[in-house]
Each structure stands twice: as C-alpha cells, then as structure tokens.
Amino acid sequence: MSLQISAQHVKELRLKTGAGMMACKKALQESEGNIEKAIENLRQKGLASANKKANRRTAEGVIESYIHAGSKIGVMVEVNCETDFVARRLEFQQLSRHIAMQIAACPNVKYVNVKQIPQMIIDKEKQIEAGKEDLINKPELIKDQIIEGRIIKRLNELSLLNQPFIKNPDISVQDLINENIALMGENIQVKRFIRFILGEGEENDTSNFAEEVQSMLKS
Structure with a gap:
C-alpha cells in the first residue's frame, strides 16, 4: 500500500x-x-x-503532425528545444508525437498552459460558477473558496500541460516533458498547437477520440 x-x-x-x-x-x-x-x-x-x-532559449525543434485514424481529426504542434542535435533525437521526436496524440485525445484542451488563458475567459468562468444554484445560500467566504477551487479545476482542464498523460495517467504532460528535459539536458517547450476536426462547426460525435487514441498507443 x-x-x-x-x-x-x-x-x-x-x-x-x-x-x-x-x-x-x-x-x-x-x-x-x-x-x-x-x-x-x-x-x-x-x-x-x-x-x-526553463528560461533557456529554445530556437530549434520540430513541428509535429498527427492525423487520427479515419482522417477526421488532425493536429499540428510546435515543440521547441535548444539545439538541432536534440531536435533530431528519436526521444525528442517520440515526445513530440506523444504530445500531438495527447492534443487529439483531449478535445477540451484549448491552451498550452494556464498562463495563456485570457483573463476574459477566467472572468467568464467565475461568473458562471458564481451563479450556480448550489452556492446561493453558502456563506460568502465558503462560496469564494468553492468558486476558486472550481476555477482552478476548470483552467487545468483547458491546459495541455496539466493533462494526465494518456499513456501513463500517473504523470502530467508537464511531468513527461520534465522527464525528457532530464534525459536530453535541454529546455523543452510546447510553443503552440492547432487542432482540425472534419466538418468543425457541424454536429459531430468526437466523444470516442480519446479512447481510440489510447487504444492505438497500446497496440
């Protein structure tokens, strides 16, 4: 135990x-x-x-792409490191691939990290939480604490680096990156990503993407 x-x-x-x-x-x-x-x-x-x-310059790296089985979802992600030597390493390329697959498996993720989330989004989430019925009769201090806890949870849900790694949920994506920083001896940063969903804006069932990606990782 x-x-x-x-x-x-x-x-x-x-x-x-x-x-x-x-x-x-x-x-x-x-x-x-x-x-x-x-x-x-x-x-x-x-x-x-x-x-x-963490503050060392990362001017090298790769732009990794991932197309989900069936070609209905695609991801492009820029992962940076310090030197071209590390960018060419198999371990770095595997890390970039895993990050791209992580993005495909997490449709709720919109930002690389919590710091990137605009204040207007945070304010909107606070407004939504403050208006929920289960908080109406709570004392103000308790209410504020509950809202704060819920906001932190919500922001983490939007952040790529805070996600449990799909291949090993015991660690986060940031933990995975830190392990590779230790392995390769260079700063590694996810700079940006974009996700494409076929027919985005139309009514689509994307609920099984995470399960399918995890299945592919295990095969």
Whole structure:
C-alpha cells in the first residue's frame, strides 16, 4: 500500500526542486515522506534540475503532425528545444508525437498552459460558477473558496500541460516533458498547437477520440 502524502509536502518539495507534481509525490512515497531523501531521489533522476533550464532559449525543434485514424481529426504542434542535435533525437521526436496524440485525445484542451488563458475567459468562468444554484445560500467566504477551487479545476482542464498523460495517467504532460528535459539536458517547450476536426462547426460525435487514441498507443 502506497504511503499517503499530503498536498502540502508535495508543494514544498516542488518549490525546492521544480520537479513535476506527480514526480514529487512518487519521490516522497519512495522515501517514506523524507524530504531530503526525496530531493536526492529527484536529483539522481535529473528531475530536480528541469526548472533551472526553463528560461533557456529554445530556437530549434520540430513541428509535429498527427492525423487520427479515419482522417477526421488532425493536429499540428510546435515543440521547441535548444539545439538541432536534440531536435533530431528519436526521444525528442517520440515526445513530440506523444504530445500531438495527447492534443487529439483531449478535445477540451484549448491552451498550452494556464498562463495563456485570457483573463476574459477566467472572468467568464467565475461568473458562471458564481451563479450556480448550489452556492446561493453558502456563506460568502465558503462560496469564494468553492468558486476558486472550481476555477482552478476548470483552467487545468483547458491546459495541455496539466493533462494526465494518456499513456501513463500517473504523470502530467508537464511531468513527461520534465522527464525528457532530464534525459536530453535541454529546455523543452510546447510553443503552440492547432487542432482540425472534419466538418468543425457541424454536429459531430468526437466523444470516442480519446479512447481510440489510447487504444492505438497500446497496440
């Protein structure tokens, strides 16, 4: 049975190392909650240094494309790294492919990360949540806390980097990228993406795209 780790401990380790949330949680479980041992664990894996590379210039990379079976959905994504050498590595190309497939499998994702979400979208979501019937009789402080929690959840749903990785839901897409930063020793960033759906604007059933993509990944 896995040791239960509090969100506060995960946050503390993440602030100290810059590693992904799931990587921090796993390191704490493996170290039985010992912060120092967890830091050592992450350093050995190279994950504790990913945040140090976050501001390094990424002028190389690839534009990866993915066409879903049946040619009814297509994705183009720009994934950047620091050098052409890394851009040509098989691991980088596989990462870019997985990210493209992730976008195809997540029709609700609209932005690369939460920071890209326009304030007008955030304000609209807050307005919607504030008007929900289950909050009408709540005390103002409790109401604000509930709204804040729901907004965070909603923004994460819109963000690519916050999605559980379809091939391994125990980690996020950001965690996957951090693992590859550790592996290849360069900053890696998703710059932008676009999704095409055949007949977009018409009535289409896209609910099974995620299941189909996951099935293809397992084959």
